[in-house]
Amino acid sequence: MGKALGWPGALHAALTAPFTRRAGAQAAYCLLGFPVAQVGFALVLTLLAVGVGLIASLVGAVLGLALAVLALGLSRALAALQRALAARLLGERVTAPAQPRPSGGFFARLDARLRDEVGWRAAAYQMVKLPVAVCQLYAVAWWLIGAFDLITPLRWAVVHQLVGTADGASMRTISPFPGGAGAPHASSFAGTFLTAGIGALTLLAAPWFTRGVVAADRWLLHALLGPGELAQRVRNLEETRALAVDDSAALLRRLERDLHDGAQVRLVALAMRLDMAREGLGPAGGPVTDPDKVRNLIETAHRNAGEVLSELRDLSRGIHPPVLDEGLPDALATLAARSSVPVELSVDLPQEESHRPTPAIETIAYFCAAELLANVIKHSGAGHAVLRAEQRDERLRLRVTDDGCGGAALGTGTGLSGLAQRVRTVDGSIRINSPAGGPTAVEIELPLHA
């Protein structure tokens, strides 16, 4: 479904909803999910009930525990099937939780299996899923009921053709509501059109009903069959830690490379020129053999030394800009002043030391701003940019907007991916709004402490 295009678009969407691929896939999900839910509910409940019964009786406690473990394992297996169904038919990707690999003795393993939180959540899903699955089946029934009612005029015509018209004969409408409330009987051909109308409405409502129950199921899938909040957090931290480590290793490698190809080479050349100049002076005490050559070499060597100095300055500024020690506002002001595109600066950051972000966060914020402004200059073709920095609710917000050509996105070679990675390592976030044709707005939010 595309975006809402005003009411004709909405009407179009409402009328075609029953015939979309998405509606079909959702109906298929409801149909296929039902038997799985039935089996899951019955088996898991039985195993758990029998298991608990046995444990309570104390006599086959071990057997009871084994049955419970079996129930949990079965729940995990069903959960995998249910996740696969949801991924295939709903496009809903629920990350599979890690498989437990308990080790140790029999009782240690039994203990680990019984404490399997993922397994228990999967078992809970089997219990909750059954009523949801019943609703889902009922939603699918609306399609059939709708279709059946819709063709009532046709049925009337066919039945009367075959059996002949009997006085008082009527055609039932199947109500979409349980108990047949308000279902009229059509006792004339004209009356069947009322039934058809009800059928059409039911059919049009069916996809929305389906969508509703599927949405509830989606929520359950994430809550009960996902890796769990803590596990998700651990995974996230592992990922961002790896990014941070890679990032700093890459930074050091780049630094070594810059020194190797830059300052070191220039210093070797400088020393060489000085040596050649000394040689040009001739033996000590004697007259200078080649004064022109010597002057030339010393002038070049002097220029060389200047180049090395400026290169080292750039390099050390790239590691840590000294102006940052004066605080983020000053550093951002310097950045804005150096930009070749005019930058309007608006900074609202607390002055008190106690409210300042940690140095690491300030550094990240500074380099983000530098990178974003560099992007404005390099890629946007903008004539004007705005850099806004503010601190609200224990978050540092950085916003760079420009009136350029837009089209900026992660992974388009603008360095935004690297930026996003660095921001993620401290639990920050980045939002990019840059439609083709512009304007571009990038907002970065950082916590005050890493």
Next chain:
Amino acid sequence: MPAMRIVIAEDAAVLRELLAQMLTERGNEVCAAVADADALRSAVAEHRPDVTVVDIRMPPTHSDEGLRAAIDIRREHPGTGVLLFSQYIETRFATRLLAAGSAGVGYLLKDRVANTAEFTEALARVAAGGTALDPEVVTQLAGGGRRTAEIESLTAREHEVLALMAEGRSNAAIAQTLVVSAGTVEKHVAAVFSKLGLPSSEDTNRRVIAVLRYLGA
């Protein structure tokens, strides 16, 4: 010093041009100055120079392109000496370079270029089929492996002489460095040979064996 025909391979343009200028001013012929290992291989095949000056780290990967090219050149063109130079001394690079022998090879720290006279001298030594090893290479190699009893039996002065021999210096040059007479050096060299169990035979051959034993190669 006889004029040499030289090929230079160095990816930093500043250094490449300066080296070419310096070597030309000293009366040598720089046949080609290139920026990567492939260009070096073809320049050597074309010009058959007496010696090449090769930077180890060159594009595309900036790891050991120069070293690999140097080993190939020594194998394919035995008449061409190879002087490697780089900003760091890597022991394993030195070992790989010396694996095929120490004739016509050199490995110097880039800083040594700053002493142009000594650098040119080292280059001439390599061109003539000798060796030029950076003192740092010698220290690392000699300190790396296990010392044999024979090496342990050398006196401090004999050690010094052997280390300078390992750098590829002649007896005269060693005498100059240690500020002693040529005769004294010869005495030390003879002592080294006898302690390492190398009785008088072809003199240069003994020298090479002594050095290689010292370097643990």
